[in-house]
Amino acid sequence: MEALDEIKVRIEAAIPGARLEIIPNPGPANQSSLLLDHAHASTVARFLRDDPALRLDYCSNVTGVDWLERTVKKKVKVKKVVEGEEKELEETREEIFSGYLEAVYHLYSMAHKHGPLVVRLRTRDRAEGAHLPSLTPVWRSAEFQEREIYDLYGIHFDGHPDLRRILMWDEFTDHPMRKDYREPDDYEYEPTPHDDVLEKAKQHYVPRPAQDGTANIAAQ
Amino acid sequence: MPDPYFFLVIFGAVAFVFPVMPLALAWLWRRFFQPPKPGAGKNATYECGVESLGEAQIQFHSHYYLYAIIFLIFDVEAIFLVPFAVAFTGLPFGAFIAILVFLLLLLEGLVWAWGKGCLSWVK
Amino acid sequence: MSLSTRAQHSAVEAPPGMPSRLDGELLEVSMGPQHPSTHGVFRMNVALEGEVVRRLKPVFGYLHRNHEKIGENTSYLGSMPYTDRLDYICSMSNNWGYALSVEKLAGIEVPERAEYLRVILAELTRLVNHASLLGFLLSDMGAWGTPLMYAFRERENILDLFESLSGSRMMCDYMRFGGCRCDLPPGWMERARKVVDGFPHFLDEFEQLITGNEILIARTQEVGKLSAELAISAGITGPGLRASGVNYDLRKVDGYGFYPRFKFRVPLGEHGDCYDRLMMRVLELRETLGILRQAMDDLPAGPIMNPKVKIRAFKPPVGEAYGRIEAPKGELGFYLISDGSGNPYRYRVRPPSLINLTVLEDMCLGHTVADVMVILGSIDIVMGEVDR
């Protein structure tokens, strides 16, 4: 299979107006990925599937990823005038990356037996903007996996034939795989509670009568 | 000498007591030892652990009715053959012809139904 | 009465708007979570017209044990015992899939002896899985229990090998990143060779019983046909895909774990029906025995663990990786995103069983209820992997 940037060039040639971006993968696995924009996602997908050189007809894996708000501290060299003379100053500047949800597609070709090509789709934000174009019409194998991402992450796939919850029960309202999901506290008997389990267990302990003035367990 | 048909009475009595006795025991057991505990959940229809929705008595395809009728005919035929089979050795040749006619009549009915397509399963 | 009246008989058209008097209504029935032949807690909402399936909606989630959420809260090594419980019939190949992905993520080399051990144990797991499938599929078809007893007799022999090697029958947790946990106990290889040499006897017995059996042929041929294009588009992998004639076996395509060194063939089917899927497993068993003999003959000596890899405080570099292996049920993949810390940022399992069920409805439409069980049995699912 050709290198990712060659593929990017060919796609941009074939589909004018497609805004593609290569996301480098720093790890030794060197599987860099291709970020698509929402409007041209399905046309690019069809191109990847039908292009005779690529023929990526097998979508092996669709994964949902939740990226929270991140504040990244950066060391920035700033020229500042201090007491009348130029000086190079180290300044840490905080940069806030807004959170988003992401669907990652791993595409392989059964005809040419090559791959993977990693394609990413990102939502605008993590709240009501969590919408993505569904690629199930292009690859039928994405059907259950996109339903699972909708169930566990809350990304609404527009154009999906049958978008329902697949793993949790239908009356469930949360999206449990998100990083900020707090599961319900169904009381568990904890003989030796420690750190965050201790907080949970405290609500169920009968407070010990303070005999000789020792602190109550809650204040432990 | 007791009445020659007396054994029928004994036979009838045993035939009656044999099934009734366990039922009576079960009733006694229910009455004195194990009180029944029926309930809405227990009496609900079992459908693989899920609440059963919709009702089961629905209109079936008419084909099942045809199949049932054909089966019924041959079932009744088998009942008629039983006394014939029991007395088969002592019967004259005429009886054999009579039962053959009976069999062939029903066979002809089967061939007609087959030809008419009642047996071919509608997909 | 001539036979031509047959055409009119079935052509009795009901007046428009009135349901045609002859066909029945649809009966909604749920082949629910507790069902003798759904291989675990799998539910199908089936709409039946008489006996013929008109609609079939699978329902999952009854065994959703949050494997991925727990994977994000434990260390990389901590998830290894959980992979045994993914597809709880083939724990060794799950371990290998996870170990392969983490080695790809962190760029770890595996010594030769460990790679050979992994091939031997994964192929032994394939024997267990395909033998169990033959037993379960035949008991779904009505031969209740007897073939299952023979299949489980073979499975017990192999589980004894796993137990003497890894300490546990089903949950081996044997592989580590960069090799295997412990070397073979003395006498293990002789016992393994004896089991592998005894297996063809079981296979011949089975083939003699089932291959020419006309009940089996009547029940499985032309049932649940799957075309090659639909199989590829729906992401079906493993024996189900090869039964439709697509030559795609990860052992040949990816060539991981020294498989190119072994000579073995990949069986292909033509019709893609239940009979082909069943025969795929039988033929693959023969090929697996061939691989096992070759791997056992030239098992090299040497270390079984890459000394440079830290087991406890294992922190792979930032990045992501998707590794996949040819598990007995299909392509088992692990997608890991690492942010440099001890726990994976995202831990995703690509379950072959769940995706092989994508076209269950397409295969079952038009068949009778009894065939649905045969089709589901031939797809070979395990709920621990479907619901994760």
Next chain:
Amino acid sequence: MASAPPIDEGLRSELQKQGIWVTSMQELYNWGRRNSIWPLQFGLACCAIEMIATAASRYDLARFGGEVFRPSPRQADLMIVAGTVTKKMAPQIVRLYNQMPDPKYVISMGACAISGGPFKQGYNVLKGIDRYIPVDVYIPGCPPRPEALLHAFMELQRKIDGQKLTGTGKAAFLDKTVPSEFPVPAFGAHDLEPPANADVFHPPKIERH
């Protein structure tokens, strides 16, 4: 009906030597119940495979009379909860338990069925089936070996053997006041409602002294 005094063992063995066999209805009844327990065919996860291996030829559950696995709860005496009980599956399990005729027993097989086991931190995992239905025998293990399941069978048979038919401490299924049905939990927006059945689930109270 005061429970009859137990038979004097010395007298019984003495009579036995003379070829007279003495028993009581309770022993006969319990002997019959104990040696023909029909389990419900109902596997959830990995423990189910170990349960099948127990019923297979090597470990052979038939030696204890338990090899007849009935698919329908109407014909089963024993429910072996083998595997992880998820919150989506819990209402189905309680409904199946309700639909089983009395006398019915529950074996909670495996760490998951006892307390959630290795999947305890899962949001969809019920921390043990004894939150909704009474459990007779617990077998720890993940999965418990087939011998452990056979041991659980023996344990259950000992319990059945000790059941009294009359008197105050008689068996639960004979007592009119003991309920044989338990409310089926409903699916809520965040969790099952109620999260545990109060009169069945008695978590240990902890007072720290």
